[in-house]
Amino acid sequence: MVRRGQAWGRWLLVLTLVLGAAGALAQQPPRAPRPQLATGVAFAPDGRLWLTGLDAQGRLFVQSAPAQDLQAWSAPRLLDTTGDVIAADGENRPKLAFGPHGQVVLSYTQPRARPYTGWIRMLRSMDGGQSFSAPFTVHADRQEITHRFESIAFDAQGVLHTVWIDKRDLEAAPKTGKKSSYRGAAIYRNESRDGGASFGPDTKVADHSCECCRIALAPGADGQLRALWRHVFEPNVRDHAFAALASGAPVLRASFDGWQVDACPHHGPGLALADDGGFHAVWFGIRQEQGEDVAAVRYTRLNADGSPHLHTVRELPDEAAEHADVLAAGARVAVVWRSVEGARSTLRAWLSNDGGQTFRLQVLAQVQGDNDHPRLAQQGERMVVVWRTTQEVQVHELHF
Amino acid sequence: MNCISDSDQGVSRRRLLAAALALPGVCASNQALAQHHHAQTAIKTVADFDAAVWQRLLREGPRPAAYVFTTTYCSTCPAVFELLHDMLRAAKARAELAAVVMDAQGERALVHAHHYRGVTRLYAFNGFEPEIRHAVDPKWRNVTPYVVLLDRQGRDQRVIGPPDAARLKAWLA
Numbered sequence: 366m367v368r369r370g371q372a373w374g375r376w377l378l379v380l381t382l383v384l385g386a387a388g389a390l391a392q393q394p395p396r397a398p399r400p401q402l403a404t405g406v407a408f409a410p411d412g413r414l415w416l417t418g419l420d421a422q423g424r425l426f427v428q429s430a431p432a433q434d435l436q437a438w439s440a441p442r443l444l445d446t447t448g449d450v451i452a453a454d455g456e457n458r459p460k461l462a463f464g465p466h467g468q469v470v471l472s473y474t475q476p477r478a479r480p481y482t483g484w485i486r487m488l489r490s491m492d493g494g495q496s497f498s499a500p501f502t503v504h505a506d507r508q509e510i511t512h513r514f515e516s517i518a519f520d521a522q523g524v525l526h527t528v529w530i531d532k533r534d535l536e537a538a539p540k541t542g543k544k545s546s547y548r549g550a551a552i553y554r555n556e557s558r559d560g561g562a563s564f565g566p567d568t569k570v571a572d573h574s575c576e577c578c579r580i581a582l583a584p585g586a587d588g589q590l591r592a593l594w595r596h597v598f599e600p601n602v603r604d605h606a607f608a609a610l611a612s613g614a615p616v617l618r619a620s621f622d623g624w625q626v627d628a629c630p631h632h633g634p635g636l637a638l639a640d641d642g643g644f645h646a647v648w649f650g651i652r653q654e655q656g657e658d659v660a661a662v663r664y665t666r667l668n669a670d671g672s673p674h675l676h677t678v679r680e681l682p683d684e685a686a687e688h689a690d691v692l693a694a695g696a697r698v699a700v701v702w703r704s705v706e707g708a709r710s711t712l713r714a715w716l717s718n719d720g721g722q723t724f725r726l727q728v729l730a731q732v733q734g735d736n737d738h739p740r741l742a743q744q745g746e747r748m749v750v751v752w753r754t755t756q757e758v759q760v761h762e763l764h765f
Numbered sequence: 766m767n768c769i770s771d772s773d774q775g776v777s778r779r780r781l782l783a784a785a786l787a788l789p790g791v792c793a794s795n796q797a798l799a800q801h802h803h804a805q806t807a808i809k810t811v812a813d814f815d816a817a818v819w820q821r822l823l824r825e826g827p828r829p830a831a832y833v834f835t836t837t838y839c840s841t842c843p844a845v846f847e848l849l850h851d852m853l854r855a856a857k858a859r860a861e862l863a864a865v866v867m868d869a870q871g872e873r874a875l876v877h878a879h880h881y882r883g884v885t886r887l888y889a890f891n892g893f894e895p896e897i898r899h900a901v902d903p904k905w906r907n908v909t910p911y912v913v914l915l916d917r918q919g920r921d922q923r924v925i926g927p928p929d930a931a932r933l934k935a936w937l938a
Contacts, residue, residue, distance in 0.1 A: 396813070396891055399870045454868055455894075455907075457838075480877055481840050513838075544844075577838045628926040629839040630908045649906060651925075660906055687895070687906055705895035706903070735893045 402737040403458035404758075405471075406751045408744035410463055415494065416751060416758060417461050417471055419453045425473070427461070427494065435749060435760040446500050449475045449486055455738070456514065456579040456633055456688070465523040468560030469494040472503065472527065474513045481576075483513040485529050489561040503527050504555065505567045510536050511550060514633070516580040521588025525557040526610050527564075528580050528592055534572060549573045549597035552580065554610055570608055571616045573597045579633030581690075585609065585669065586642040593619060593636040593646060593671070601625050605634055605648055607671025617671040620663075622650035635690035637698070642669045645698055645721055647681070647689040662686040664700055666721055682726055683713060688738040692748045696720045697765045701729075701739045701750050708733050712752050718765050729761045808878040814865050814888035816900035828919060829936060830861035833881070834901070834911040836868045842910040843880045845927050850883025858937050861885050867894055867909070 404418035412432030420426050426441035452474040453459060459473040469490040474483040485504055488497040504512050504527075511532035519525050531553040538547035552570040557563060575595035585591050589609055596606035598618065605620040620634075634648035644667040651660045661680040665673050681689060685704035692699045698717040703710055712729040729750060736754040743749075748763040812818070822832070831849050835842040849862055864881040865888040866874035874889035881887070890897050898905055902923060905911055914922040914936040922932050 396871055480837060480880065576840050626908070626926045627841050627844065628908050628910060629836070629841050630906075631836065631838065632906065632908070651908075660904065685903070705893075705899055707899055708893075708896055710895070 399454075400735050400755050401453040402735060402753045402755070403453040403455060404737055404740055404751065404753050405458055405460035406740045406742045406749075407461050407463060408742050408747075409469075409493070410465075411493075412744060414742060414749065414751070414760065415461055415463075415469075416753075417459045418753065419451060419459070423451065425451060425459060425471075425488075427471070429494075430760065435762065438758060444471070444488060444497050446486075446488070449473075449500055452476055452483065452513070456577070456631055458737075460515070460517055462517045462519055462525070464519045464525060464560045466560065467491060467493045468519075468525075469497075470517060470525060470561045471497065472515055472517050474515060475500075477509045479509055481511055481532075482509050483511060485512050485515040485527065487517075487527075487561060491560070503564060504529070504531075504553070505564070506531070506533055508533060508536065511576070512553075514577060514579055516582045516592070518582045518584075518590055520590050520610075521584060523558075523560070525561055526554060526582070526590050527557075528552060528554040528570065528582065528610065530574055530576060530580070530594075531567075531569075532576075534569075547573075548599070548601070550576045552592070552594055552608075554592075568612070570610070570614075571596070571606060574606070575603055575630065577629050577631050581634045581636035581646075582610075583636040583638050583644060585638060585644075591636065591644065591671065593634045593644075593648075595630065595633060595648070601627060603628075603630060604650065605646070607644075607667065615670075619646060619667055619671050619673055620648055620650060620665070621673065621675065622652040622663075624651045626651070632688060635700075636667075637691045637693040639666060639693055639698075640695050640720060643667050643674075644669075644671070645691045645693050645700075646673075647691045647700055649687070649689075660684075662689045662702060664689075664691070664715075664721070677721070681715060682724075686713070690739065690741045692741050692743050692763075693721075694743065694746045694748065697746070697748075698724075699741070699748050699750075699763050699765075700724070701741055701763075703736070703739055703752075710734075710736050712739055712750065712759075712761070714750065714761075714763060716763065716765050730759055732756075808875065808881075808884055808887045811866075811872060811874045811878075811887045811889050813871070813891035815890070815892050815897055818888070819897075819901055823915070823919070823921075826915070827861040828915060828917045829858075830863065830915045831936070832863045832865055832913040832915075834865045834867060834898075834909055834913075835881070836909050837866065837874075837877050838868070839909040841926070843882065845910045845912060846881045846883060848927050849933075852933050852937075853883065856937055860937070863888060866890065867898070867907070 401419045413429045415429045428441045461471045471488045486500040515529040535547040578595040581593040607619040608616045632649040666677040686702040689702035698721045700715040715724040717724045740751045750761040752759040863886040
């Protein structure tokens, strides 16, 4: 028995060494987890600036800063999302919107187990954000397919609109081999007339949207919301389409880059109401100019129906510009973007006092390392840019 | 009687050793993850990708090679792998066909490997995505698939979306 015990001891020693060696092989240098910095920002009716995002552990939080000192962020407050995984990277991000009667809604895309799938989830507050409901799914369709890249906003009547990219039509379309006969995805929406307590049916805004770009929303002069998104026009042109969020509203083409590509730009547009009832728009695209592919973020003016003033199209003065967004108040227009060169990221603003006829360029900040796209918020004449980095949340007030 | 015979001991030791080596956390957990999701994929490991890795691959990586930069949300990307895989089969050619996943880190990229037909190696960005992308091509604005074709001499062709027939022919010439 003693000899057997010694033999076992030797085996255990060998086993320990093998396990240790295998464990050492498995233990590569630890990777720093990639920060998920994508955030949503909005002004509350009382002038506080709110932000929502994920913390280092992937937990949803909100924090806010008082109107008189937008740098004085409150401590992050964690929200219970019942274990939802939340997309918060690039153009996927949590968002929040304030309604007219103390309602606050907070939305995000919850990736599902199958690739390219997601559900749009929402938390709702009826007390100005002091407390939030458990998350619930916004759309009626519960297939495990794409419902992603949602945008949310209240219109002037206090109706909450949710708009998203949806692949139910692609899934239902006949296939040629493994390939669907359906071009791109679709834009769907619904409405809530009680601040997110209940929702109307899912309705289609347009067939054939691009699959993974954010949707821009802005109120028109009538207070009704308009949407601008990257579309897949026949045969395979990834330009932009515009529509009012109303039953039967026509879909108009808003950009004419003519970019034919089987690819995912992951680079959605920006939209803001202009003082003449039209719109300011920014978008990324590649167009042929003198035989060359020219990639750029471009700005243009749109008519009230979404058709472009083609003579107003111009490139932003930064060939590295990415994920630009736009705000406007009267004749003041702000186009803001990030550009990355090596380890350095630069936040730039292009500011106009004459309705977008002329602009001046301003560098707002530079940082090293991970950072989010710039997020814009507006309350009346007040416009701010919020930029989250791994170190801090910067707030830049725009002065014209 | 708790004692076991020598012969029993041998069998039990081998079983114990085999079981120990199969313990999660000892074997690469990414392998288990990939097998759990899609047993058919041959890719069981993922390598980190950053600017230094890219420079090394350009300098001394396999030839010919295709690097398809992709994202987990890119539904147009799998078609490029099918195109390249079918082209290689038709030409009876061998080449590195690497997927470089930009938005999933480490083992998380493995669950998407089954979308990448014919893929021979899987990389995942490790670091700030725009910074790595800038190192690959300063003019590339994260449109995917972004394809780099390296021919036998290491000359590169870069294209957004599926490469056309002329580029593919030049790649394997």
